[in-house]
Amino acid sequence: MPGSRAKLPGLRRWWRVALLAPLLLFLLASFVAPVLMMLSRAVVDRDLERLWPDSAVALRQWDGAGAPPDALAATVAREIVATRQAGTLNQVANRLNYDMVGSRSLLYATADRLTAGSAGTTVRDLARIDPRWGQPGIWAAMRHADGPLTRHYLLAALDRRLDADDRIVNVPAEQAVFANIYLRTFKISAIVALLCIALGYPVAYLLASLPERKANPLLILVLLPFWTSALVRTAAWAVLLQTNGVVNNALQTVGLIDAPLQLIYNRLGVYIAMTHVLLPFFILPLYGVMKGIPPTAMRAASSLGAPPLRAFLSVYLPQTLPGVAAGAIIVFTLALGYYVTPALVGGGADQMISASIAFYTNQSLNWGMAAALSLLLLLPLLLMVFAGRTMVRTVPA
Amino acid sequence: MKSWARLLGIAALTASVAACGSSSELRPLTVVGWGGSSQDAHRNAYWTSFSRTTGIPLREDSWRGGVGVIRTKVVGGDTSWDIVQVETEDLILGCEEGLFQRLDWAGLGGRNAFLPAAVHDCGVGAMLWSYVIGYDGDRIKGPGPKSWADFWDVKRFPGKRGMRKTPKYSLEFALMADGVPADQVYPTLRTPQGVDRAFRKLDEIKPNVIWWSSISQVPDLLGSREVVMSVTSPGRLIVANRTEGRNFKLDWHGNIFAVDYWVILANSPRKAEATQLIRYMTRAENQMRLASHIPTGLTNVEANQRVDPKLKLDTPSDPANMVGALELDANFWVEYGDQLTQRFNAWVAR
Numbered sequence: 001m002p003g004s005r006a007k008l009p010g011l012r013r014w015w016r017v018a019l020l021a022p023l024l025l026f027l028l029a030s031f032v033a034p035v036l037m038m039l040s041r042a043v044v045d046r047d048l049e050r051l052w053p054d055s056a057v058a059l060r061q062w063d064g065a066g067a068p069p070d071a072l073a074a075t076v077a078r079e080i081v082a083t084r085q086a087g088t089l090n091q092v093a094n095r096l097n098y099d100m101v102g103s104r105s106l107l108y109a110t111a112d113r114l115t116a117g118s119a120g121t122t123v124r125d126l127a128r129i130d131p132r133w134g135q136p137g138i139w140a141a142m143r144h145a146d147g148p149l150t151r152h153y154l155l156a157a158l159d160r161r162l163d164a165d166d167r168i169v170n171v172p173a174e175q176a177v178f179a180n181i182y183l184r185t186f187k188i189s190a191i192v193a194l195l196c197i198a199l200g201y202p203v204a205y206l207l208a209s210l211p212e213r214k215a216n217p218l219l220i221l222v223l224l225p226f227w228t229s230a231l232v233r234t235a236a237w238a239v240l241l242q243t244n245g246v247v248n249n250a251l252q253t254v255g256l257i258d259a260p261l262q263l264i265y266n267r268l269g270v271y272i273a274m275t276h277v278l279l280p281f282f283i284l285p286l287y288g289v290m291k292g293i294p295p296t297a298m299r300a301a302s303s304l305g306a307p308p309l310r311a312f313l314s315v316y317l318p319q320t321l322p323g324v325a326a327g328a329i330i331v332f333t334l335a336l337g338y339y340v341t342p343a344l345v346g347g348g349a350d351q352m353i354s355a356s357i358a359f360y361t362n363q364s365l366n367w368g369m370a371a372a373l374s375l376l377l378l379l380p381l382l383l384m385v386f387a388g389r390t391m392v393r394t395v396p397a
Numbered sequence: 398m399k400s401w402a403r404l405l406g407i408a409a410l411t412a413s414v415a416a417c418g419s420s421s422e423l424r425p426l427t428v429v430g431w432g433g434s435s436q437d438a439h440r441n442a443y444w445t446s447f448s449r450t451t452g453i454p455l456r457e458d459s460w461r462g463g464v465g466v467i468r469t470k471v472v473g474g475d476t477s478w479d480i481v482q483v484e485t486e487d488l489i490l491g492c493e494e495g496l497f498q499r500l501d502w503a504g505l506g507g508r509n510a511f512l513p514a515a516v517h518d519c520g521v522g523a524m525l526w527s528y529v530i531g532y533d534g535d536r537i538k539g540p541g542p543k544s545w546a547d548f549w550d551v552k553r554f555p556g557k558r559g560m561r562k563t564p565k566y567s568l569e570f571a572l573m574a575d576g577v578p579a580d581q582v583y584p585t586l587r588t589p590q591g592v593d594r595a596f597r598k599l600d601e602i603k604p605n606v607i608w609w610s611s612i613s614q615v616p617d618l619l620g621s622r623e624v625v626m627s628v629t630s631p632g633r634l635i636v637a638n639r640t641e642g643r644n645f646k647l648d649w650h651g652n653i654f655a656v657d658y659w660v661i662l663a664n665s666p667r668k669a670e671a672t673q674l675i676r677y678m679t680r681a682e683n684q685m686r687l688a689s690h691i692p693t694g695l696t697n698v699e700a701n702q703r704v705d706p707k708l709k710l711d712t713p714s715d716p717a718n719m720v721g722a723l724e725l726d727a728n729f730w731v732e733y734g735d736q737l738t739q740r741f742n743a744w745v746a747r
Contacts, residue, residue: 090493174743175740176743180743180746231611238614242623243622344610344611344614351742351745351746358463362466363464363465363486365464365465366735369735
């Protein structure tokens with residue numbers, strides 16, 4: 001790669017750009033742009049502003065101190081009714097519900113009462129419909145959502161929230177979950193990557209040193225996990241690892257253990273199943289690198305008097321490090337996104353962050369939250385990949 | 398320059414092929430189910446005969462639920478699905494967001510032709526399903542569990558329990574185990590004290606729970622004796638009894654039931670045919686056929702009256718099974734789902 005950095009004549013450089021342009025444009029349109037659009041939902045917050053334009057203006061004018069002005073209440077009441085009739089109240093109701101649970105039914109019930117003729121020109125009128133209108137919570141939730149940007153989702157992804165006085169506070173202890181899930185996600189991914197290094201390095205070495213006729217069937221074995229579905233693989237691990245499973249029975253028969261070990265539906269099961277699935281992603285790049293190391297290098301080391309271990313450590317190992325780093329980064333990155341396997345073979349404490357992202361994306365439609373969680377997963381990941389690339393480059397080739 | 402012309406030609410060709418691929422002209426009416434034995438049953442009961450009698454070809458797809466998938470399709474202009482089987486929360490969220498079409502209820506025979514729970518502006522009930530207690534009759538001999546309090550009683554019934562790793566169902570079952578009558582479960586859960594009470598009750602059983610994520614795990618968990626009893630949907634265990642000679646038993650006390658609905662996507666290019674298929678699938682004589690393919694609750698009132706009583710055993714259609722049952726309150730979960738899922742995930746990891 002360093003060679004490619006050499007100076008190119010201007011024309012040739014443009015030719016290169018032109019050759020790459022279609023692919024880059026395609027990637028930009030089909031991948032980068034949608035990802036950025038989705039991620040922008042973590043901070044862009046225009047639902048209330050779009051559907052309740054007058055209320056949004058009034059909310060921004062109000063300083064948030066003390067009781068809300070009656071003019072604001074009247075505007076909100078009018079726009080509640082208008083959006084209810086237009087069939088768009090759900091968007092505001094769901095947005096406010098993310099900030100203050102219960103807002104959704106509060107807004108719908110209020111809309112029905114207002115439509116049925118209840119007065120709604122003052123805060124006290126609204127508080128007669130539901131006492132929560134007389135409390136600061138719902139008004140603060142509206143102010144947090146008055147657009148065009150919000151801190152709500154990113155704070156929530158860090159187990160924080162804005163209180164009624166706009167101070168950043170911790171969410172109640174029983175609701176604090178994401179910091180733990182992030183740490184867990186990175187820890188599981190790192191350990192799986194280390195396990196892949198430990199298990200994969202000898203295999204790759206064996207594959208690279210065998211003649212092709214013998215290496216190919218082994219390569220197919222390595223690739224086998226690719227061709228089985230996640231559910232089938234998981235079911236197979238269950239058969240092997242469960243309390244009355246093959247492994248426990250075998251260990252008990254030979255007398256190594258007296259009582260069955262808990263090997264699945266806990267963290268151990270997650271490590272085993274994920275390492276199994278991800279191992280090929282480590283072995284293949286390393287195998288490629290090892291294939292490129294001339295066998296003469298080791299022979300030269302021995303002929304110069306290095307004992308085998310010394311020759312391996314100072315001649316062979318450094319040359320394989322780019323492959324190790326590449327494989328480990330691939331495994332680590334892929335592991336960060338896992339959620340089906342941990343869900344199926346893990347226990348209560350093994351859920352990874354992607355499961356939360358999938359929940360907010362698919363089940364609850366809270367895409368702002370999904371975007372915020374994704375962003376907080378993506379940023380450290382980008383940093384690490386960048387660091388990893390630098391490491392690969394600086395390894396002496 | 399010639400090569401550029403060729404490149405452009407290839408690009409144009411690729412684009413037109415891609416465009417054709419997504420065009421509705423080339424793709425038949427597409428119906429999306431939940432895969433597995435439920436989709437097999439729908440195919441055998443409805444889809445094959447519908448295509449034969451009407452001459453309308455059908456294409457199948459399957460999914461695992463989640464209205465976000467549909468939002469992505471509709472907002473992104475992907476028109477590859479027409480009819481989808483959805484759960485109640487998906488129905489509520491998708492309908493208010495305009496992802497589904499409003500149904501022509503007169504054409505379906507009127508709202509009164511169906512169970513009240515199966516009627517919605519945007520969807521008509523496809524089937525009624527439940528979560529019940531399942532256990533292995535070979536392991537628990539004599540009287541089995543008869544309530545959620547029994548499910549919680551690890552002294553009388555030692556061994557682990559399988560539960561679904563979601564606050565939905567778990568919190569409801571916990572309150573019922575704590576003595577809350579079915580009709581008071583959701584009013585209780587709407588109060589902070591009620592939620593605390595449910596989590597305290599879950600604390601009691603937590604060390605004895607194996608959490609499952611996919612219903613397909615349940616027959617394995619029970620069959621391998623990993624758990625002694627489990628929250629389950631009845632169908633899987635009944636199928637295992639039939640095909641693998643198992644002796645799984647069900648207890649219906651305090652079961653939670655809900656309806657799956659057929660919806661037509663807002664951007665479906667085949668609305669007329671989709672409407673025709675939904676009418677076909679909800680007609681009494683056709684629904685009665687579904688009951689012979691899979692143990693499930695029917696949504697058409699007339700079908701329920703006329704269907705062979707033997708086919709009602711082990712389904713929510715049997716009135717004896719529904720004494721003290723709880724209808725899933727999807728509105729509650731739409732509103733409280735985010736908060737309680739977050740709290741549940743924190744709790745389950747502790």
